[in-house]
Amino acid sequence: MEVPIVANIAIWRLPPGARAKPQPIVLDPAPTSLDEASRALPQGAYTTLRTFGGAAVLRLDEHLARLEETAxxxxxxxxxxxxxxxSALREAITTFRAPEMRVRLTLDTTREPGTLYISLESLHSPTPEQYEHGVLVVTRQLQRQNPKAKSTTFLASAGEIRRALPEGCYEAIMVGADGQLLEGLSSNFFAIRGRDLWTAEEGVLAGITRALVLEEAADEGLTIHLEGLPVTELPTIDEAFITSSGRAVLPVVEIDGHPVGTREPGPITRRLLERYNARVSREAEML
Structure with missing residues (x-):
């Protein structure tokens, strides 16, 4: 099947029902990112994952359950x-033929409820230098209207903030009305002080990568606080990192222009990245 691939992005429409077949579609104008593609598709639920080794994924069933829950x-x-x-995802990934892929599943809940869109682009992970030396982030006052729902309506406001980020800034961390650090625009945020780990539970979209990292942190013997750290306490933390399917565990070394710890990725962050990568090697499943 010849699939239109524009700017390294391809999209399939999968009608509801058993044994349905994915149908390639073309958007006009052609999107240059998965977020652009999602904004052009019917509004609904979405989830994002990545491939490992070109054809394996991690916890696909949890991603599908998230789509149903958001709907x-x-x-x-x-x-x-x-x-x-x-089966449709396996066909799309086989056809796209990129070394690694970022996958966006968008579930239509407005025009044709139950229709699923599979969008693929080549995966652009953080660079080895970013893992080695960390990234810079800023904070912004923002909170999801319905934190438990991963809805495409959030992508528009997130996109506006992302386009306005300062040069060299990797991500924006949302701060709630109570002054607590919540999550990134497309990531979960963690702060470390000593052997204590903070990450918000209420008011955030709890990512699947976040859940795996929390399990690894518990096995590592860290004390876990499922609450957002007050933004006023940022000067007291030793380490910070963000997580998502495409980033794994990415060190944060500067927030709002202020250094985190020694301005270098810390030992706990590095250890959690090692543990997460080992977990992926054990659990990623072929489609």
């Missing part, structure tokens, strides 16, 4: 055919 939170009851989606 329910928006008042639409959808029961996806998981084996059909797995």
């Amino acid at each position: 329910r939170l928006s008042g639409v009851e959808v029961y996806l055919d998981w084996p059909t989606i797995r």
